[in-house]
Amino acid sequence: MQLMGVFVAKDSGRDWAAYSATNENFRRHGLAPTMRWLIAVALNKSWLTYGGLKRLLEENDGFSTIFPTRIGWVAGAMMETIQAVEPDAPLLNVLVVSQTDETPSRGAGEFMAKRLGDPRLAAPGYKKQYPGSWERHFNKAASEVYAYSADDWARLYKKVFGQPLLPDRMADDRDTLQEGNEEDSGGGAFKYGAGGEGPAHRALRLWVMNNPAEIRRSFATARTETEFGLDSGDRVDVAYHLPDRSVMIEVKSRISNVVDLHRGVFQCVKYRAVKEAMDVRTDPLVEVFLVTETKIPGEIKALLKRHDIRHVQVPLDRS
Secondary structure, eight states: OEETTEEOEEETTEEEOOBOSOHHHIIIIIHHHHHHHHHHHHHTTOOEEHHHHHHHHHHHSOBOOOOGGGHHHHHHHHHHHHHHHOTTOOOGGGGEEOTTTSSOOGGGHHHHHHHHTOGGGGSTTHHHHOHHHHHHHHHHHHHHHHHOOHHHHHHHHHHHHSSOOOHHHHHHHHHHTTOOSSSOOOOGGGTTOTTOOOHHHHHHHHHHHHOHHHHOGGGTTOEEEEEEEOTTSOEEEEEEEETTEEEEEEEEOTTOOHHHHHHHHHHHHHHHHHHHHHOOSSSOOEEEEEEESSOOOHHHHHHHHHTTOEEEEOOSOOO
8 A cells, every 4th residue: 555655565464665676675576567567568669778777667566766767676586587588588678778779788688698699789889889770670580479379478477486377467557557637638628537537637728728938939829729629629728729730749747647747658658640640732841849847757767859849847836
């Protein structure tokens, strides 16, 4: 259970404080949940940053603060444990990636070298010196991971840890990866979910619509509207219409967690693609913005840069 921000495990009437981030605790209590989270990611054909896996282990599996640099060790120890019972298992650990380039750190090189038959990958400087080759090998390793079915993973998990991994648990883990704080992930009439739009999100959405110059001074004369409908059925929080471009804006209020922000990045990716397809002109200019009320973590900054999405943080007090 969670008590005042501190995880307390309960069993047979006894309480234990959160696990400290030691190698022994990681081996005893962290490898099985790490494999579970990475199985969920694999079934979603996605990935986790080192910071993302750190948060999952802290928020869901009872660990106290973990330095992100320790996560590479955890992923490697998990993979060694898997290979001890099934040497030919796909390299699940490669789905833990750097936020800057979305490939694994150099620690995965030894595993890829053996699995893919290229000893150069184990060299300490190989990733930095040959990024193209590193990425090609990583893509091959990731494809092998993605090819495994839910049944394959459940069988392997039981073989490694001696415990079943039931379909309901796998489904719950996949859902947890996509649970945000803010109900604004749907489309069309269902954009805000069953609970409706929250007041913080609504206030930010309307403020952005009414204050285009605060987002960028050159937007001052834009025609603005909110809940702009796309042909995909999605509704964009705010749209600015200018003679030379369209601007699609996704807003995330002060209550949004990192899952919401991650989702917001990909909402922007979708909005841009659909709006470009809707425009009859050749190569129309469509810009996308993520507007937040709070700072964003490094992994979100890296995603925004990778997908050419602008970010604006607006003040909490806009009176």
